[in-house]
Amino acid sequence: MSQLRYDGYDHQPRSSKVPIITLAARVATFASLVVTVVILQMNKLTLNNGYRATYNNPFHSYRYMFYISILGMAYSLIQIPFAVYYLRAKKRLIESHYLLHVDFYGDKIMSLLLGAGVGAAFGATRDLNKGVKWSEPKINDFFDLSYVAALFILIGCLGCAISSIFSSLALSKAE
Template structure:
Protein backbone atom coordinates (compact mmCIF):
# COMPACT_ATOMS: atom_id res chain seq x y z
CA UNK A 1 0.00 0.00 0.00
CA UNK A 2 1.27 3.46 -0.84
CA UNK A 3 0.94 6.65 1.06
CA UNK A 4 -0.05 9.45 -1.35
CA UNK A 5 1.21 12.90 -0.53
CA UNK A 6 -0.11 16.24 -1.67
CA UNK A 7 2.48 16.55 -4.43
CA UNK A 8 1.40 13.30 -6.08
CA UNK A 9 4.52 11.36 -5.14
CA UNK A 10 3.85 8.14 -3.29
CA UNK A 11 6.47 6.30 -1.28
CA UNK A 12 5.88 2.54 -1.43
CA UNK A 13 5.63 1.00 2.03
CA UNK A 14 8.12 -1.67 1.01
CA UNK A 15 10.80 0.87 0.02
CA UNK A 16 14.11 0.28 1.76
CA UNK A 17 15.49 3.76 1.06
CA UNK A 18 14.53 5.23 4.47
CA UNK A 19 16.10 2.27 6.29
CA UNK A 20 19.34 2.46 4.34
CA UNK A 21 19.44 6.24 4.68
CA UNK A 22 19.12 6.01 8.46
CA UNK A 23 21.62 3.14 8.63
CA UNK A 24 24.19 5.18 6.69
CA UNK A 25 23.76 8.15 9.02
CA UNK A 26 24.00 5.98 12.15
CA UNK A 27 27.11 4.21 10.80
CA UNK A 28 28.68 7.59 10.03
CA UNK A 29 27.88 8.90 13.50
CA UNK A 30 29.17 5.78 15.30
CA UNK A 31 32.42 5.64 13.35
CA UNK A 32 33.09 9.33 13.93
CA UNK A 33 32.47 8.88 17.66
CA UNK A 34 35.06 6.09 17.67
CA UNK A 35 37.50 8.31 15.74
CA UNK A 36 37.15 11.14 18.25
CA UNK A 37 37.49 8.78 21.24
CA UNK A 38 40.63 7.18 19.80
CA UNK A 39 42.20 10.56 19.07
CA UNK A 40 41.38 11.83 22.57
CA UNK A 41 42.79 8.77 24.32
CA UNK A 42 45.82 8.16 22.11
CA UNK A 43 48.61 9.64 24.24
CA UNK A 44 52.22 8.60 24.62
CA UNK A 45 54.78 10.05 27.01
CA UNK A 46 58.26 9.88 25.52
CA UNK A 47 61.52 9.35 27.45
CA UNK A 48 62.13 13.10 27.40
CA UNK A 49 58.85 13.71 29.26
CA UNK A 50 57.14 15.13 26.17
CA UNK A 51 53.54 13.99 25.90
CA UNK A 52 52.61 13.09 22.34
CA UNK A 53 48.91 13.59 21.45
CA UNK A 54 46.91 14.24 18.32
CA UNK A 55 47.10 17.97 18.98
CA UNK A 56 50.71 18.28 20.13
CA UNK A 57 52.61 18.64 16.85
CA UNK A 58 50.61 17.23 14.00
CA UNK A 59 48.26 19.49 12.05
CA UNK A 60 46.93 16.53 10.07
CA UNK A 61 45.65 14.82 13.21
CA UNK A 62 44.10 18.07 14.44
CA UNK A 63 42.38 18.43 11.08
CA UNK A 64 41.07 14.87 11.33
CA UNK A 65 39.78 15.59 14.84
CA UNK A 66 37.97 18.82 13.95
CA UNK A 67 36.48 17.38 10.77
CA UNK A 68 35.23 14.42 12.82
CA UNK A 69 33.60 16.79 15.31
CA UNK A 70 31.99 18.74 12.46
CA UNK A 71 30.78 15.46 10.95
CA UNK A 72 29.32 14.41 14.31
CA UNK A 73 27.39 17.65 14.67
CA UNK A 74 26.07 17.51 11.09
CA UNK A 75 25.11 13.84 11.35
CA UNK A 76 23.50 14.34 14.77
CA UNK A 77 21.26 16.98 13.19
CA UNK A 78 20.39 14.66 10.29
CA UNK A 79 19.57 11.50 12.27
CA UNK A 80 16.23 12.75 13.71
CA UNK A 81 15.16 13.78 10.20
CA UNK A 82 16.09 10.32 8.91
CA UNK A 83 14.12 8.66 11.74
CA UNK A 84 11.06 10.77 10.89
CA UNK A 85 11.45 9.87 7.21
CA UNK A 86 11.60 6.18 8.14
CA UNK A 87 8.50 6.33 10.32
CA UNK A 88 6.30 8.68 8.28
CA UNK A 89 7.61 7.83 4.79
CA UNK A 90 7.81 11.52 4.02
CA UNK A 91 10.23 14.34 4.73
CA UNK A 92 9.66 16.41 7.84
CA UNK A 93 9.95 19.64 5.88
CA UNK A 94 8.80 19.22 2.30
CA UNK A 95 10.59 22.23 0.84
CA UNK A 96 12.64 21.89 -2.30
CA UNK A 97 15.17 24.43 -0.96
CA UNK A 98 15.79 22.23 2.10
CA UNK A 99 16.48 19.28 -0.18
CA UNK A 100 19.22 21.42 -1.70
CA UNK A 101 20.66 22.10 1.76
CA UNK A 102 20.68 18.34 2.45
CA UNK A 103 22.22 17.66 -0.95
CA UNK A 104 25.03 20.20 -0.62
CA UNK A 105 25.60 19.52 3.08
CA UNK A 106 26.09 15.81 2.41
CA UNK A 107 28.46 16.51 -0.48
CA UNK A 108 30.56 18.97 1.53
CA UNK A 109 30.68 16.66 4.55
CA UNK A 110 31.79 13.73 2.38
CA UNK A 111 34.57 15.83 0.88
CA UNK A 112 35.76 17.13 4.25
CA UNK A 113 35.79 13.64 5.74
CA UNK A 114 37.59 12.33 2.65
CA UNK A 115 40.27 15.00 3.12
CA UNK A 116 40.50 13.93 6.78
CA UNK A 117 41.05 10.35 5.67
CA UNK A 118 43.85 11.39 3.34
CA UNK A 119 45.47 13.58 5.98
CA UNK A 120 45.27 10.82 8.59
CA UNK A 121 46.67 8.01 6.45
CA UNK A 122 49.32 10.23 4.88
CA UNK A 123 50.58 11.68 8.15
CA UNK A 124 50.55 8.34 9.92
CA UNK A 125 52.44 6.59 7.15
CA UNK A 126 55.04 9.35 6.84
CA UNK A 127 55.58 9.73 10.58
CA UNK A 128 55.73 5.98 11.14
CA UNK A 129 58.34 5.72 8.39
CA UNK A 130 60.35 8.63 9.84
CA UNK A 131 60.45 6.99 13.28
CA UNK A 132 60.90 3.45 11.94
CA UNK A 133 64.54 3.23 12.98
CA UNK A 134 64.10 5.07 16.28
CA UNK A 135 64.42 3.47 19.67
CA UNK A 136 61.52 5.43 21.11
CA UNK A 137 59.58 2.59 22.74
CA UNK A 138 55.94 3.70 22.62
CA UNK A 139 55.84 5.88 19.55
CA UNK A 140 54.84 3.03 17.25
CA UNK A 141 51.86 2.28 19.52
CA UNK A 142 50.77 5.88 19.00
CA UNK A 143 50.99 5.51 15.23
CA UNK A 144 49.22 2.14 15.27
CA UNK A 145 46.26 3.68 17.08
CA UNK A 146 46.36 6.58 14.63
CA UNK A 147 45.88 4.05 11.82
CA UNK A 148 42.82 2.70 13.65
CA UNK A 149 41.38 6.23 13.91
CA UNK A 150 42.06 6.72 10.20
CA UNK A 151 40.15 3.53 9.38
CA UNK A 152 37.15 4.69 11.40
CA UNK A 153 37.10 8.11 9.76
CA UNK A 154 37.25 6.25 6.43
CA UNK A 155 34.14 4.29 7.46
CA UNK A 156 32.50 7.59 8.41
CA UNK A 157 33.44 9.02 5.03
CA UNK A 158 31.89 6.04 3.25
CA UNK A 159 28.71 6.35 5.32
CA UNK A 160 28.56 10.04 4.48
CA UNK A 161 29.04 9.26 0.79
CA UNK A 162 26.14 6.79 0.94
CA UNK A 163 23.99 9.47 2.63
CA UNK A 164 25.05 11.79 -0.16
CA UNK A 165 23.73 9.35 -2.73
CA UNK A 166 20.37 9.18 -0.95
CA UNK A 167 20.11 12.97 -0.76
CA UNK A 168 20.89 13.09 -4.50
CA UNK A 169 18.06 10.64 -5.16
CA UNK A 170 15.67 12.67 -3.00
CA UNK A 171 16.56 15.84 -4.88
CA UNK A 172 16.14 14.20 -8.28
CA UNK A 173 12.70 12.84 -7.28
CA UNK A 174 11.73 16.22 -5.90
CA UNK A 175 10.62 14.59 -2.64
Protein backbone atom coordinates in the same frame (compact mmCIF):
# COMPACT_ATOMS: atom_id res chain seq x y z
CA MET B 1 -21.65 -6.24 -6.97
CA SER B 2 -18.19 -5.93 -8.40
CA GLN B 3 -16.18 -8.96 -9.22
CA LEU B 4 -12.81 -9.45 -7.61
CA ARG B 5 -10.07 -10.74 -9.76
CA TYR B 6 -7.04 -12.54 -8.41
CA ASP B 7 -4.04 -12.54 -10.70
CA GLY B 8 -1.53 -14.03 -8.27
CA TYR B 9 0.19 -10.78 -7.33
CA ASP B 10 0.04 -8.95 -4.07
CA HIS B 11 -0.89 -5.35 -4.93
CA GLN B 12 0.00 -3.80 -1.59
CA PRO B 13 2.69 -1.16 -1.86
CA ARG B 14 6.11 -2.39 -0.90
CA SER B 15 8.07 -0.50 1.63
CA SER B 16 11.14 1.19 0.28
CA LYS B 17 14.57 0.35 1.65
CA VAL B 18 15.75 3.93 1.08
CA PRO B 19 14.67 5.28 4.52
CA ILE B 20 16.32 2.35 6.30
CA ILE B 21 19.56 2.71 4.36
CA THR B 22 19.57 6.48 4.86
CA LEU B 23 19.14 6.15 8.62
CA ALA B 24 21.71 3.36 8.84
CA ALA B 25 24.25 5.42 6.90
CA ARG B 26 23.73 8.46 9.11
CA VAL B 27 23.96 6.42 12.32
CA ALA B 28 27.05 4.58 11.06
CA THR B 29 28.66 7.91 10.18
CA PHE B 30 27.92 9.34 13.62
CA ALA B 31 29.06 6.23 15.51
CA SER B 32 32.29 5.86 13.58
CA LEU B 33 33.15 9.53 14.07
CA VAL B 34 32.49 9.20 17.81
CA VAL B 35 34.94 6.29 17.88
CA THR B 36 37.47 8.37 15.95
CA VAL B 37 37.25 11.22 18.45
CA VAL B 38 37.49 8.88 21.44
CA ILE B 39 40.56 7.13 20.01
CA LEU B 40 42.26 10.43 19.26
CA GLN B 41 41.52 11.68 22.79
CA MET B 42 42.91 8.49 24.36
CA ASN B 43 45.98 8.24 22.13
CA LYS B 44 48.76 9.87 24.13
CA LEU B 45 52.45 9.22 24.19
CA THR B 46 55.06 10.35 26.70
CA LEU B 47 58.62 9.82 25.59
CA ASN B 48 61.53 9.11 27.92
CA ASN B 49 62.70 12.71 27.64
CA GLY B 50 59.32 13.91 28.98
CA TYR B 51 57.89 15.06 25.64
CA ARG B 52 54.14 14.37 25.28
CA ALA B 53 52.59 13.71 21.91
CA THR B 54 48.82 13.80 21.32
CA TYR B 55 46.54 14.37 18.35
CA ASN B 56 46.79 18.09 19.12
CA ASN B 57 50.53 18.46 19.42
CA PRO B 58 52.67 18.45 17.21
CA PHE B 59 50.74 16.70 14.44
CA HIS B 60 48.52 19.08 12.47
CA SER B 61 47.03 16.29 10.34
CA TYR B 62 45.65 14.57 13.43
CA ARG B 63 44.26 17.85 14.70
CA TYR B 64 42.53 18.33 11.35
CA MET B 65 41.09 14.80 11.56
CA PHE B 66 39.83 15.50 15.08
CA TYR B 67 38.04 18.74 14.22
CA ILE B 68 36.57 17.38 10.99
CA SER B 69 35.27 14.41 12.98
CA ILE B 70 33.61 16.78 15.45
CA LEU B 71 32.04 18.71 12.56
CA GLY B 72 30.86 15.48 10.95
CA MET B 73 29.35 14.31 14.25
CA ALA B 74 27.41 17.57 14.59
CA TYR B 75 26.16 17.34 11.00
CA SER B 76 25.11 13.70 11.44
CA LEU B 77 23.43 14.45 14.75
CA ILE B 78 21.33 17.13 13.05
CA GLN B 79 20.40 14.79 10.19
CA ILE B 80 19.49 11.68 12.24
CA PRO B 81 16.08 12.97 13.50
CA PHE B 82 15.09 13.79 9.91
CA ALA B 83 16.10 10.28 8.84
CA VAL B 84 14.12 8.72 11.70
CA TYR B 85 11.03 10.69 10.73
CA TYR B 86 11.50 9.69 7.08
CA LEU B 87 11.68 6.04 8.14
CA ARG B 88 8.60 6.22 10.36
CA ALA B 89 6.32 8.40 8.24
CA LYS B 90 7.59 7.35 4.79
CA LYS B 91 7.81 11.02 3.85
CA ARG B 92 10.17 13.85 4.58
CA LEU B 93 9.52 16.04 7.61
CA ILE B 94 9.81 19.20 5.56
CA GLU B 95 8.90 18.75 1.91
CA SER B 96 10.82 21.83 0.90
CA HIS B 97 12.89 22.03 -2.24
CA TYR B 98 15.36 24.19 -0.30
CA LEU B 99 15.86 21.57 2.40
CA LEU B 100 16.61 18.98 -0.27
CA HIS B 101 19.32 21.31 -1.58
CA VAL B 102 20.72 21.74 1.94
CA ASP B 103 20.88 17.95 2.32
CA PHE B 104 22.41 17.57 -1.13
CA TYR B 105 25.17 20.15 -0.68
CA GLY B 106 25.71 19.39 3.00
CA ASP B 107 26.28 15.70 2.29
CA LYS B 108 28.63 16.48 -0.57
CA ILE B 109 30.71 18.96 1.41
CA MET B 110 30.84 16.74 4.50
CA SER B 111 31.90 13.74 2.38
CA LEU B 112 34.72 15.76 0.87
CA LEU B 113 35.88 17.09 4.23
CA LEU B 114 35.83 13.62 5.79
CA GLY B 115 37.69 12.27 2.76
CA ALA B 116 40.36 14.92 3.25
CA GLY B 117 40.56 13.90 6.90
CA VAL B 118 41.06 10.29 5.86
CA GLY B 119 43.86 11.26 3.49
CA ALA B 120 45.54 13.47 6.06
CA ALA B 121 45.36 10.78 8.73
CA PHE B 122 46.62 7.89 6.63
CA GLY B 123 49.28 10.01 4.96
CA ALA B 124 50.66 11.49 8.16
CA THR B 125 50.61 8.17 9.97
CA ARG B 126 52.40 6.35 7.19
CA ASP B 127 55.00 9.07 6.72
CA LEU B 128 55.69 9.43 10.44
CA ASN B 129 55.70 5.70 11.13
CA LYS B 130 57.71 4.49 8.14
CA GLY B 131 59.66 7.54 7.04
CA VAL B 132 61.20 8.52 10.37
CA LYS B 133 63.50 6.30 12.45
CA TRP B 134 62.30 6.65 16.01
CA SER B 135 64.57 5.75 18.90
CA GLU B 136 61.67 4.69 21.13
CA PRO B 137 59.71 1.53 20.33
CA LYS B 138 56.53 2.63 22.12
CA ILE B 139 55.91 5.27 19.50
CA ASN B 140 54.70 2.47 17.22
CA ASP B 141 51.73 1.97 19.56
CA PHE B 142 50.85 5.64 19.10
CA PHE B 143 50.88 5.27 15.33
CA ASP B 144 48.99 1.97 15.41
CA LEU B 145 46.14 3.68 17.26
CA SER B 146 46.31 6.53 14.77
CA TYR B 147 45.74 3.99 11.98
CA VAL B 148 42.66 2.73 13.83
CA ALA B 149 41.32 6.28 14.13
CA ALA B 150 41.95 6.80 10.43
CA LEU B 151 40.05 3.59 9.67
CA PHE B 152 37.02 4.80 11.61
CA ILE B 153 36.98 8.20 9.93
CA LEU B 154 37.12 6.27 6.63
CA ILE B 155 34.00 4.36 7.69
CA GLY B 156 32.37 7.70 8.54
CA CYS B 157 33.34 9.05 5.14
CA LEU B 158 31.79 6.03 3.41
CA GLY B 159 28.59 6.40 5.45
CA CYS B 160 28.39 10.06 4.50
CA ALA B 161 29.00 9.17 0.85
CA ILE B 162 26.08 6.73 0.97
CA SER B 163 23.90 9.47 2.47
CA SER B 164 25.12 11.74 -0.31
CA ILE B 165 23.93 9.29 -2.95
CA PHE B 166 20.45 9.14 -1.45
CA SER B 167 20.20 12.91 -1.04
CA SER B 168 21.14 13.21 -4.72
CA LEU B 169 18.37 10.77 -5.63
CA ALA B 170 15.84 12.63 -3.48
CA LEU B 171 16.73 15.94 -5.11
CA SER B 172 16.56 14.53 -8.64
CA LYS B 173 13.21 12.92 -7.85
CA ALA B 174 11.80 16.22 -6.59
CA GLU B 175 12.84 18.15 -9.70
